[in-house]
Each structure stands twice: as C-alpha cells, then as structure tokens.
Amino acid sequence: MAPQLEFSTFSNVINNQLTQTTETRHGINPANGELNPPVPVSAQNDLDTATKAARDAFKTWAKTSFEERRQALGAWADAIEANAEGFARTLTMEQGKPLTQSSVEVGMASSWIKGLTSIEIKNNVIEETEDRTVVQRYTPLGVVGAIVPWNFPVLLAVGKIASAVYTGNTVIVKPSPFTPYCDLKLAELAIPFFPPGVIQCLSGDDSLGPMFTDHHEIDKISFTGSIITGKRVMASCAKTLKRVTLELGGNDPAIICEDVDIDTIIPKIGILSYLCSSQICMMIKRLYVHEKIYDEFLEKLVGFVKTLKVGNGTEADTFFGPVQNKMQFDKAKDLFSSITTENLQTALGGTIEDSTGYYIHPTIINNPPETSRVVQEEPFAPILPVMKWSDEDEVVGRANALETGLGSSVWSKDFERATHIADQLQSGSVWVNSHFDLSPTAPFGGHKNSGMGVEWGLNGLLGYCNSQTQWLKKSF
Structure with a gap:
C-alpha cells in the first residue's frame, strides 16, 4: 500500500529526515496573490549536511544493480500515482496552471520514471582477443545537484532524480523558490523506498543556487532555466570542474x-x-x-x-x-x-x-x-x-x-x-x-544558446555517468 501524503506542511528532506529551518518563506498563489504555506529557507549548513549524507550514501548506492534501482524507482513512481490528486492540486496552487494540465504533468511523472528505467546501459566491448579485452563502461559520478524550474516542477524534478538515481548517483534537489511545494513532497514520498541520503530536497531563496554550483562535494549540476542563469551556472561549475547539463530557453x-x-x-x-x-x-x-x-x-x-x-x-x-x-x-x-x-x-x-x-x-x-x-x-x-x-x-x-x-x-x-x-x-x-x-526514451536538448548536453533517453542517462575504459589483459 503506497503511503498517503498530506499536502499542508512542507519540510526539507535531509538523510530521510523531515527537517525545518530557523527562517521560512512563503510561495505565492499566482491566481489570487495569496500566500501559500511556509517552506524552509536553507542555509549553507543545511547543504553541507545534505552533501555529507549524499556522499556517504553514494558509497553503497553506487554498488547496487540496475534492477535494484529500477525496482525502487518503480515503487516510488507507483506512490506518486497513488498521490496524484494531492500533487495536482498542489501544483495548481503553486504554479497556476489549470488542474487538467497539472494532472497530465503528474501522470507523466510516474510513467516517465518507468520509461527512463526501461533503458539498458550496456558496456561497449571495443576489442576482444584471446589475450585481452578492452571495454568502455559507465560509472556513476557521485552527488548530483538538480536545479528545477518553476514551469514544470514535477516532471522536470522527477526526470533529474530518476536519471541520477538509476545510474547509481545520489541527488539533492533544489526547487525554484517560486514552486517548492511539490518537489519537497516528491522527496518526502521517496523516503520509504530509498536509503538515507539517496534522494534529498532543500527549499531556499535565490542564494541557494550559487551554494549548489560552488559546492566542492557536488559532482554534477543538472539545470533547467533561462539562458542568462545557465551561463552563470556554467561559470560557477567551472571553478570545481563539475559536470553540467543545461536545458535553456528557446524561441x-x-x-x-x-x-x-x-x-x-x-x-x-x-x-x-x-x-x-x-x-x-x-x-x-x-x-x-x-x-x-x-x-x-x-x-x-x-x-x-x-x-x-x-x-x-x-x-x-x-x-x-x-x-x-x-x-x-x-x-x-x-x-x-x-x-x-x-x-x-x-x-x-x-x-x-x-x-x-x-x-x-x-x-x-x-x-x-x-x-x-x-x-x-x-x-x-x-x-x-x-x-x-x-x-x-x-x-x-x-x-x-x-x-x-x-x-x-x-x-x-x-x-x-x-x-x-x-x-x-x-x-x-x-x-x-x-x-x-x-x-x-528520446533525448531532449538544445543547440546554440538553448543548452548543453541532453536530458532523457540513453544519451541523457550517460550524462550522469563517467566513461571509463578498461584494458583487461589476461597475462603480463
């Protein structure tokens, strides 16, 4: 039986614990200007705690099989589906889109998790002789920072989370300050299905994004947002040579x-x-x-x-x-x-x-x-x-x-x-x-200023991996 969420109180999710912060803020319902419920305003110490938990969890999670990860993500997808009505109502409250469109987005989220995890990531055997084998394999990067925009906060968060976790990484989600509510609940809903530190979510204000891109314990940033902000993200990631995927604006x-x-x-x-x-x-x-x-x-x-x-x-x-x-x-x-x-x-x-x-x-x-x-x-x-x-x-x-x-x-x-x-x-x-x-199962990304790298599909998943070439000689 999938857990049933309540959608009235909202907390950070750090190491599978619901946590609060000294300072809080409110999103605004764009349909009427009314304040939505309070959410945490995360500080540097919250991110440090989360990254340590993610780094610790990675040591074990990276060793799990694709099938184990697929099963955990599938159970989470089923739980999202079981809570679809609450997610859709909350999405309309925070984003403003009609309830019909919110319901479609939430429905896509659960089905897209299963679609992504149906993709097989296989080793590429480059050479195989009696004496040696040369293999290209794909290994997880470590800790992923997922920076989610306000237009599709459910589907785009789920895409980044599922891609990171399925490939053996741990992930910390940073929702848009405009739409933090569903993303916090997605991470809360993940608690029964994943070890502590695998999926976390921190709500914050505009200062939290730069903390993510600067942090030396985060190995990759997946960012969806504007071209101007994307350029800032890339410049910040360059300081620690983070891997980065950018899905930016279009016309x-x-x-x-x-x-x-x-x-x-x-x-x-x-x-x-x-x-x-x-x-x-x-x-x-x-x-x-x-x-x-x-x-x-x-x-x-x-x-x-x-x-x-x-x-x-x-x-x-x-x-x-x-x-x-x-x-x-x-x-x-x-x-x-x-x-x-x-x-x-x-x-x-x-x-x-x-x-x-x-x-x-x-x-x-x-x-x-x-x-x-x-x-x-x-x-x-x-x-x-x-x-x-x-x-x-x-x-x-x-x-x-x-x-x-x-x-x-x-x-x-x-x-x-x-x-x-x-x-x-x-x-x-x-x-x-x-x-x-x-x-x-089809890659999506932009040319020119519309982005770098792709999300979705096999190529999107490989963006959450390191390529490793193994030279395996049977004798010396």
Missing part, C-alpha cells in the same frame, strides 16, 4: 506550408502555442504561415484562441491560468509595451488588464517585422507573432536566425517537402506535422 519557430488542412491544424497550433500560458521552453513562439493561406489561417486561429477560457486553474474548462510570478508578469508587461512603441498590429488582445492574479489574455501579433521584440525575444507569456513567408530558403533562414535552437516544426501534407525543410532547421528537436512530442 521555437513553426513553418506552415500552403497545402495544410487549415481547419484540422488550427486547434493543434493554438494549443501548442499557448499551453501553460506559453511558459514552456519549447512552445511555438514564432509562427511562419505561407502567404497564400495567411489571411484565412490568421482569422481562424484568432477565432479558435478566443474560445479558450482565461481563469483560475481550479475552475472547470480553464485553459489559460495566470503566469507564474510577478517577475514574469512584469517582463510580459514590458514586452507588451513594444506593441505600441513599435507600432505593431494586433489580431487579438494586446493589453494586460489589472487583476488580483497574474492574468494575461492571449495576444496575437499580425505580421510584425523580424526585428521586433516580440519575434526576437522569448516571451514566456501568451503573445504570439504570426508572420508571412513565400520562399523556402528565406523562411528557413529566418527560422534559424536567432541564437536559440531548442525546437522547431514544419507542417505540410507533402511529407518529403516537410522533411527536406526540417533537415535544415538548427534545433535540438525538430517535428514534422506536430510540435512538443516528447518521450522518456
């Missing part, structure tokens, strides 16, 4: 060819541009529509997006919850001001109204210039530029022009043509006739 283009069935794809494009109020790094953020169908496409896209409800994520049928925090809300307001200063034409929305929560109604910009801020910047808010194109080479050049390269997509009935265009796009994920498809 994903989607190219719509003139032969598409407009009525069929409009709902897909609309949802894939605005899920989680567009606060997803690989949402469609630049929409290039062929000039032959542009006017009809734009009109029908506006009509569809108008049907999507804006409101508190706990209300039925809500699609647009609030953006997650005041910092993001203020950034969006600043970006929205460029509509006026750059004389852009809106097809939908265009203003941000005062409200008790951080609500932004969906906005569509009609054919802005490529140089406009709404095209050049990743908004992380529901504002979508829609632009005309006519020449394939030119639209590929526009799609590839930015310093980001996370995802991109091409939509056409002509599969060969779409694939030909897709082959030229510079991004870590490229979709044809879809966008945002993901799998725990």
